[in-house]
Structures are given as structure tokens and as C-alpha cells.
Amino acid sequence: MARKSKLKIIPLGGLNEIGKNMTVFEYGNDIVVLDCGMAFPDEEMPGIDFVIPDFSYLTKHKDKVRAVVLTHGHEDHIGALPFFLSEINVPVYGTNLTLGIVQNKLKEHNLLSKVKLNRISAGDVIKIGCFTFEAIRSNHSIADAVAYAIKTPVGTIVHTGDFKIDTTPIEGRMIDLARLGELGNEGVLALMSDSTNVERPGYTMSERTVGSSLDHVFESTKKRIIIATFASNVHRVQQIINSAHKFGRKVAVSGRSMVTILEVAMNLGYTKIPEGVLIDIDDIKKYRPSQLTIITTGSQGEPMSALYRMAFSDHRKVEITKDDLVVVSANPIPGNEKLVSNVVNELFKKGAEVIYDSSDMHVSGHACREELKIIMGLTRPKYFIPVHGEYRHLKLHADLGKLMEIDKKNVIILDIGKVLEFGANDAKVTGTVPSGRVLVDGLGVGDVGNIVLRDRRHLAQDGLIVVVVTIASDNYSVVSGPAVISRGFVYVRESETLIEEIEEIASQCIETCIDNRVHDWSTIKTNMKNKISDHIYHQTKRKPMILPVIMEV
């Protein structure tokens, strides 16, 4: 096979959507995958646990896939790894904390011993097939995030991953702007940059500002302080621990992911806890409120999370009282506003003081418009491809690119599944590959599709009516039934007449069909369904799912 002279960039997730970030870099016989994330289901996907990218294109070209390279350890960048690696077992590259979190995840899926994990640090340059990946120090709401400069045979691609410019980060250093500038001087073919916060003007505040707000809270109360934040935000957790220590409080931890990630972060040295500060959650009763801090999950109001259980008196170790000050150190992710409100209401009802929705207690992990412009100004790419965002983010970021004097025709809004081909002097979309969402429900991966979802939504809207009738196969007489069972429609006691009417309609349908010598069950069933549906709609203005069942004896 002749060597192809084009670089293909194929996003499989993270464009026109939030989450499940995954990008394919392909040249000749080499494919490298950048990130492998999951997404959370929306309200149109009832019962779904989470969503992973459709990576069937990669399964098909399995033999070409050389590695997965990771930018950082958030679920929307690593969450689909177990599913990917059990089909395509290739080496994984990532920084220390990222791989620490990945390790835990692979352990849960019994994959740890089977996968080769390659630990890298910011500044490292690794050769994978015809590509060279250079990890560039970055800042984000999780430690150890990196961007990549990807040297390809046709030029250098810079992919920011998720990032912000934090001039005073808690640990580590500021994003390596100097190196991005050098790359700009050397020549960048294309920049792929994080669009999440493009709607926000100015700059994102430094993580460090949260620390002084925390100190202020700790200084001004004698109550027990309970702080909910993202488990993976190890810098935030570190700052809470620092404040607690400064004001002589012990720290206990609640919530599975908080405990797990804290352990990883401590083992790897990302979180440092002074001797004697950390106590077991079982020991909180030994201390007065003014001596205690509890760090917990549940900042998004997630049902089953530790804070949710505390609020609804369902937590076995922590009871909320008027001696509690609860701090929600996070913003609600769009769609979670009501969940968070519910929890806050309950906490107030228990008498707790609650600090929520406060810009002092949280900063974003993503770059705002001025930061995005700095990255473009430093890298001065020939092509610009906004990534990570819904369409409006990509569009606004594309407009920002044009403002930064990137040639209008070189600003490319891509979509998942699109194949963008780079030659030495041109870039164009040349085709599409399968892409989309694969739904994970319990142990099932991909077995819930659009038909099943449509049925679930239908069932949720107006419930279900099952009509069962037993018919003799010799003379087509009704032997038993019709019996009508409903669920989620109306409470039966209140609708006896309607149920009787449905039985009557079903009987008539069968009679008419038999009289007309229609002996085909599926026609009879369709008939029953339509007649019953019409009647119910007329009587109730509702459209439950009608499920006719004919048993032959």
C-alpha cells in the first residue's frame, strides 16, 4: 500500500456536545487517539447510566491504532477508556495523577493487569508511530493537566485539552505560555482549543482566590463546616485542608469518589495533609462543631451523593443541624440547577447555614475569552479548529479566531465523525466516519438504541395499557379475556368504566375481524390498538402505549 500523504483529524466526541471528548489523529498506517471520555445522559435518555463515543471506526482499523494519549483525568476525557481498551488494547499515555485515576478505573473493570500505562510529565516528548507528542504544562480544575503539540508529517497541531491560564496555581506552575509561543515561532499548522467558556468575557480567576474566601469563612464561624466540591479538584481539596489546618480544625471525608481520589492524590503526593489533621468520619462525634470540617461529594445535588444523603437525613454518619455551615464550592453544571436547589432547601430546613451560588467559593477550570485570545496570539496557527463545546461555543470561538486575524477560510467548525484532511497546503473535510453516542445502561453497552429510548419516553408520558385475549386457533372464538391491565395511566379504581369500555372495544374488534374473515393476528392487533387509542384519546386526551397480546390455544 502506498503511503498516504495526508493527515486526518477525526473528532469522535466533544464537538456539538459537552463531554465524551475523543479525537483521532491518523496518518498512513498510524492512528493515535487523544482522550477517551464519557458524557452524562440528558433527560431524553431515561434510565441510561452514561454515554460513550461510537468508536466503531477505530475498531474497524484496530491494527492501525498505536496508543491513547490523555490530557487529564476528568471523566469526560477518560471515562470511556475501559470500554475502549477492552476492545482495542493499546498503550495509554498520561501524566502521574491522570494515570492514578485511570488505574482505579481499570481495576474496577478487571483490566489493570492487561493494559500498558506509560507515565509522562509535562515537557516530555514521545514518539508514537509517525507522530511526536510533546506534553505541555497546563492549568485546569484538576492537577497535572497537559496540552499537546503533535508533530505530524504535514505540520504541528496544538491541542489545548481543557485549560485555563492560572498565573498563581496551587501546585505546579502556570501553563507553559513560553513553549506555546516558541511553537508559534516555529510554525503551528492548526490549533484545536477548548471552547467551553467562550461565552464569558475577560479572564477566569485563579484557583488561589478561592483559598482566601475559604479562610474568611473558617475565620468567621464556630459551626461545623461541611464543604461540597468535585472530588477530582485536588487543588480545591488541598485549599480546604489548608484552611482547616490553619484554623485548628480536623478534616473528615465523605463520599465514595472523594475518598478514592483523595487516596490516589495523597499516594502520588498531589495532596499533602499535615499529620493528625485527617480523621475517620466515624470519629467526628469526638469533636465539637468548631473543631470539624467535612469534605464531601454532592456539589451537583446528585441523588445518592453524600451531601444529598446528609440533607435528606439519609446519611449514616452525618446529621445536619443548626450547628452546621454548608459550603457548596462549585457551580451547578447546566441541567443540575434544580437538583442543587433541592439540596440547599433541605439543608436550610434542617437549620444549617448555607453558602451557595457564590462566585467567591468557586472558579471555573476553563479559559475565558481573553485567555483564549492569548493562546491564539501565541501559537499563531494557520488553521483554527474550536473544540469542546456545543455549536454556539464553537461558533463564538470561531468568530474570536477571525478577530485574531486567522484567515477566515482557515477557521473550521467541525462535527463529530467528520474527516478533516490536511495536506501540506490545504485542509478540507473529505468524508465522514460512523460516530455518535453509545448508551450504557447497567451492564449493557449499546443495546439501548433509539427505539428503546422512544418507548421509554412514551411509557413515561402516559403509561401503558396491556390488552390480553386468548383465542381458539381452530374456530377463532374468544376463549378468555379480553383482560386489560394498565400501569402509569390512571389509578385503576378511578377508571373502572374506562377499563370496561376498553374491554368492550377489544371484544368488538376481534368479532368484526373474525366476521370479516381476517384471521391474521397482526392485523387484528393493529386494529385493536388504533381503536383503543382513539377512544382513550377522546375520553382523556392522553396517549398511553397500547400493547395488545393475543394468546392462541
Add this chain to the structure above:
Amino acid sequence: MARKSKLKIIPLGGLNEIGKNMTVFEYGNDIVVLDCGMAFPDEEMPGIDFVIPDFSYLTKHKDKVRAVVLTHGHEDHIGALPFFLSEINVPVYGTNLTLGIVQNKLKEHNLLSKVKLNRISAGDVIKIGCFTFEAIRSNHSIADAVAYAIKTPVGTIVHTGDFKIDTTPIEGRMIDLARLGELGNEGVLALMSDSTNVERPGYTMSERTVGSSLDHVFESTKKRIIIATFASNVHRVQQIINSAHKFGRKVAVSGRSMVTILEVAMNLGYTKIPEGVLIDIDDIKKYRPSQLTIITTGSQGEPMSALYRMAFSDHRKVEITKDDLVVVSANPIPGNEKLVSNVVNELFKKGAEVIYDSSDMHVSGHACREELKIIMGLTRPKYFIPVHGEYRHLKLHADLGKLMEIDKKNVIILDIGKVLEFGANDAKVTGTVPSGRVLVDGLGVGDVGNIVLRDRRHLAQDGLIVVVVTIASDNYSVVSGPAVISRGFVYVRESETLIEEIEEIASQCIETCIDNRVHDWSTIKTNMKNKISDHIYHQTKRKPMILPVIMEV
């Protein structure tokens, strides 16, 4: 019966929740109801159209109910009227625009000729039973809103309704602070005040500020301008019309509620449209983009709304192109953020310019903290009862009351159904009456209860499996089946083995039961249900609803 000497205030809606505002004032043989609103269902109520208050307490004491008095014409204050009036037909009092909207609503329910509507104006004092209701001019995001001073035998109650202090309203005048101050001087027993915006510091901006922002938009574009806002915000609509006229544009209107309410507002003189400005939506093709403005519903991204249909190319009259500038002149109501985002994404995809999420293009209709304090400062009530809000709003508003030097023990956080009794010198909660939510689904009012909702949620989560078997009643032998039908579980083609296993388990269950001389269908069904459920959970980690049906022949 001896005349009771206590005033009872009983909220039936609007406390610990947003919406379905309704308050009962009762003294001796007189009951007057203030507002009669509906609420929108949340995600825990699939298939429900809307929610009204449980007013069975009033049905029970029908003969005492003298009237419904309305503060303004928003759905959360008038939406339950048709349901209430068809059970308890009493006179309704309200201002001009409020009753105009009510009239439309009653017409739809064929109630208009049966109900006595009494038009009042701000400043009017009306006697109803032993009560005197004085309407006080107010400001809100709908015209003609009033607060009430209610003179009762034990003292004066001030109820603000929904309000803000708008010093430069579009039409009418500033809220009558002078009268509130006079009432304070005369002595106010209790203040019941709107808590919606208590989380926001400072003051809400005047509606007029939106006007200059609109002018700025109209001045700076040659595109067609499409503006989505709340139909009932007649002042906003007036300002859009003013800007359009000023810049020589025609105005067309889209969306059922926009058309309906505009008609009411024009007929009553609340909206004034210069000759020749309003055109039919069918005529928009006669004009260039720069000559057009379209005012539309859909500012909350509601599926089926006009803006939604435009965005998703489903609107018969309006096609979105790059020659459109769309302005969303509203904030997303909590819970609607994703709906609005979806619409914005689609508009961008069609090439339109979109202004959304802009504080210039919308102001709230509710008072912020400083305004709330002014009302307390003017009325100087003995008792303070925060209303209209979830618990956190009521709590924060109660705290604000204490700050304003209302006696701590006289600040009362109520809940719906609580009976607050006022004597001349005391106030206490003395009992509860039935209260809560009545769900409206299609034509059914109250026939969907918790069991039906629970079933709907269950069906939505993991779908349904129906197992039907026909059994001979004489010898208990299986005559036909078991047949397994699933919906919303997995797509059948992909789960043939599992379906076969379920059939097998069902057969075994029946056999075992018959062998053990268990001849009671309900025991057999419970058995089948448990065994099948366990097996499915083990195989899939899902819990579909299992519906066993036994047909006897």
C-alpha cells in the same frame, strides 16, 4: 354558632415551591381567596401538563367562600381559576388587564357566561364579607399588577403579590410607596411579601433600561430582528414595538399566546401600536429583512413554541437564515437552561446571529433585597410572613425581616396547608388543612397520583416486560405461553437469549407452584415476578417493570 374571633391565614400554594400561588383569608363565616395559580410539572412528573393546588378545604367550606381576588394575570396566579370556579362559583375581582386574560381563559373552558367578574382599579376599596380589600398600585413584569391591604377584624394584612419597585415603569406609575407608608403609620398587623429574588442583592433594574438596549440593537443591524419574550410582558412587547417603529420596521407576531395576549392588551389599551406598524405574519415576505421585526413566544426554549419551531425548521411562516438577528429577551427559568441552549445552538447552525443570556435584554419582575427592605421599612408590620418561594427564599427573606428589626418571634415561615391564627395580640399555627398538588394530565384532574407517577418513572428507567401465560382452570396445565413481550428494555433482536431465559423461568415457576399445590394466581404471579426480576438484574443490572398476566381458560 358563636362568631369566631380569630383571623385564619392558610396558604394553599406558593410556599416551599415556585408557582400555584393561593392564599385563604378566613374570619367567622367569611372566606376570601387571594390568587388561584397553577405550577409547571418538574421532571419527577412525566406526562403531567400542569399542577394546581389541592383546594379541597375550600370545597368543603364552599358556603363560606365569598370571592377570589387577583393580584395580576400571570399563570401562577390565575391558572387554576377554571378548575376552581367550576367547583366553587364565586365572584372574581381583578384589574382590567388581569380580567382580560382571565376572560380568555374562562372562554376556553366554557365558563365565561357563568362567572361574575368584577373589574377594579388600583386605589379601589372593596368590601367582601367582613373584609375590606384595598388594591394598591404595584410594578411587575405584567401591567396592572396590584398589592392588597386587607382590613380584617383583627388588623390590617398587607400582601404584596409579585412586585418590584420600578421608578420609571413603561406605563402607569411607580408602585404606591406612599400608600404603603401611610398604612405603616396606621399600623400593619402582618406583611406577606414576595420572596422570589431575595437571593439577589441591590435593586432590580427598571423595565425602561431594556428599551434603550433594544434601540441599540435596532440601530446597529440591517438584519431581520426576531425577539422572543414572555407574551404576558406587555410592557416589553410595547418597547419592542416602539423600537421597531422608531427605526422604520414593521412588526409581525408569532405564537398562540403572543397573539392572544397582544389582542387583549390592544383592546384594553395597554398596548399601543402606531397605524401601519403591525403586519400579518403571512405578509413578511413582502418586506426586506431590514424592514422587519418578529415578536415571538419561545423565550424558554419550549418545544412546540414558535421560536423552537423556527430554530428546528418546523415553522410554516418563518425560515431562519444568516439575515436574522434573534434576541432572547428573557432569562431561562431554573430547569429550562438546556431547552434554551438547544434552541440557541440550532439558530446559530442556521447562520443567525443570536443575542442571549444578556442582562441588557431582560430585567426581572421581582424585587431584590434592597427593595424588599424598603417595603418592610414602609409598612413596619408587627408580623412578617415571607411568601412566594422555595424554603431557601423564605428563610433568607425571614432573616432579612429580622435585620429590619421585626421582632424575631413574629417572623413566621409558613408552609402550605398550615393554619395561622391571628388574635388581637398573638399569632400561632393552630392546625393544618389538606393541601398539596393536584396533577392535570389531558382531561384528567387529580386522577394521576403518586402510584401512577411512580409507575411512569419506573417504566421510563428500564422499560417493561410482560409475561403472559394461559392456564387451564381445571387441571392447571399451561395451555399457551409463556409469551414474553418487552418495551423500553432492550431491542428484542439483540436479546433473544435473555427472552428465552425469561420464558423458561416463567414455565418453571408455574410448574413448581402447581407441583406444590399452590393454585392461587397472585402467589404464582409474585413468584414469577421476583424470579424474573432477579435473573434480569443479574444478567443486565437493570430493573424493568415485570408484569405477569395469567389467562384462565
